[in-house]
Amino acid sequence: MAAAPVWSVDPRTGNPREQVAVEATAEEVDRAVRSAHAARDPLADRAVRAAFLRGAAGLLADSAEHVIEAADAETALGPARLTGELARTAAQLRAFADVVDEGAFLDVHIDHEDPTRTPPWPDLRRYKVPLGVVAVYAASNFPLAFSVPGGDTASALAAGCPVVVKAHPDHPATSELCASVLRRAAARVGLPEDVLVLVHGFEAGIELIKHPLVAAAGFTGSVRGGRALYDLAAARPAPIPFHGELGSLNPVVVTEAAAAERGERIGAGLAGSMTMGLGQFCTKPGLVLAPAGETGDRLLESLTDAVSDTEAGALLDHRMRDAFLAGVRERAELPGVRAPVTPGAGGDHTVAAGFLTVPAHLLADGGPHDALLEECFGPVTVVARYASGTEATAVLSRLPGNLTATLHIATDGPDADAPALLSALAPLAGRVLVNGWPTGVAVAPAQHHGGPYPASTSTSTSVGTTAVERWLRPLTYQSTPEALLPPELHEGNPLGLPRRVDGRRA
Structure with missing residues (x-):
């Protein structure tokens, strides 16, 4: 059976514009996830990660004319709105590059051995590590800022997690164009292009959330669609975090x-x-x-x-x-x-x-x-x-x-x-x-874009630099010789990371 075509449609007329791709089969989703999973180690280098994010922002800005033209043709949002959205999207990528450079998101804590305490403390060293491959479900209403190059993707990559994006059917051509920009940016800094992979199709979205190598998911969309994916994420043999933004009356x-x-x-x-x-x-x-x-x-x-x-x-x-x-x-x-x-x-x-x-x-x-x-x-x-x-x-x-x-x-x-x-x-x-209006969400460290269910399925934000925390988990080493520790936890702090040592900022 031939794979179903994916068409770009003009919302101003309802007429198809062009065939952009075909819907991914279960086998193709499996290959996409596995190829992204294989890109984890190269993505672990923070300096390369930061360079990648900044390069992606630059290439996106360089491609603005073509990206905005494609997005307007598929969404009818208009060049003025989309120009602002593209600028916001590039700024998000640069903001997360700054987060990666600073390193505070690793949340390093070191508590030295202290036999005088009751009970005695062993030597404990804690930081945060990336979860693994993140599935991102693109939004319909923000073809850039909440889609392929958007906040979920940028924050996951900043955390060190490769991304598989399930494109939204309302803007497949824009999605393909943006994915090619990010993949080129990855190649320019020596990363595998498959740190970001794009798939299309409803069934592909279901296969993606069920894949055993997918470690977490981000979603922006309807209550019905988000809740269905959330339930699938929870029903897996090993449930995974599902960070969904579903609906809001505001x-x-x-x-x-x-x-x-x-x-x-x-x-x-x-x-x-x-x-x-x-x-x-x-x-x-x-x-x-x-x-x-x-x-x-x-x-x-x-x-x-x-x-x-x-x-x-x-x-x-x-x-x-x-x-x-x-x-x-x-x-x-x-x-x-x-x-x-x-x-x-x-x-x-x-x-x-x-x-x-x-x-x-x-x-x-x-x-x-x-x-x-x-x-x-x-x-x-x-x-x-x-x-x-x-x-x-x-x-x-x-x-x-x-x-x-x-x-x-x-x-x-x-x-x-x-x-x-x-x-x-x-x-x-x-x-x-x-005394303000809620439309417009600043990408700032103190921002919180989320809320009690059904606004979102977790307590984390999807906008602002703390969004990176969604894709990390804490890991503590106890009484471990320095030769076996990751450099982030070495006594001399060779990477110059912000951290707390024996309860004090160091």
Whole structure:
């Protein structure tokens, strides 16, 4: 039986562009994983690793014109958005090169032998080592920053783990192009090209997570797809870590005082955030708790004007378009729900932004309105009008885990509602914002992009330099002669690594 072809499709028309590849068979996935596994030892050299990551960033920037052209043709995200995403992706690669050079991620601890303690301490030396081959499942909505050359790949390579990427079917040509860039960068520094291998196909993704030489996985996508892979990872004879980002409502709460102070600005800012990237950001604010009454009305008027001015656009694929249209139709038909700006079809291949409103008390007790507490991928948000702080916190108590939670408070004086609402939001998300918007995730050491389930399946971040920790495990040597120790743990610290010795930074 011939392997199924992999086509690049234009989301603006739904028409195939070109055949890019064929779906990988189980045998081809096995070869891909084994060839990546064989690249572990060459990748162990930190200096070479850092040079590889910087070289990949440089080659990606050099290839920007072709990469952006391919990505726009397959995603309809537009050259301006993709230019920024490519710059972010290159910066991520360079940031992880800096992490590799510094070496603090190895988390070296040395406790010398101390017979005076009760019980006595032996000589203990601990650091972190790479897990092995990492499977990366590329995202649909970020064809660069969360796909082949993205954060999961960059952090895994920085940890010393070869990567097998399962390409997303929405941008196979972009995936092939980016994989070739990374493989060329590897060859230029003397690494095997198979430190990164690309495979295509739904069944290939299943075979990949089940392969005995795959040591961990990173995923960005839907709750349904991510949970299926998570369950497969846990059901293996030797379960593996599965770091999945699955779905998020990203609630926003606007206090009465904030709405009174600057309701018009908040409404305009909300419109910009919920329509950014046509509502296809994982951090899109999908539920907004705003006060009822005149102050909330001014916010809604501003939101209505701003959303009405946005243009229709093409989602990443027609399957997502169909799901968006069905989702907004289901929500709009619920009792008590209104649509000041109706979201839906903007044309045969496009969608138009809009938003829904509902009295907050209808979300506090369960029932059919629970659909409003689930993510709807695309340019729509739900504004729940609350009559009291108690009503707002009752809705928050029913929310699942999220990537972000946002609170808008007064800036010209104290806001009495702020402490209780911030306290209610903090358990719900991995990143809590005050007087900002969640779309846009800075690649910084203090960043956390994750959250309680279903936002993610682990407590680790997928953005920022601490993402490298996902692909490492601690290893301690006890009473081991120095000649047998790895150089990272030698007494004289020949590699000049940051470390703690007998409990103190050295």
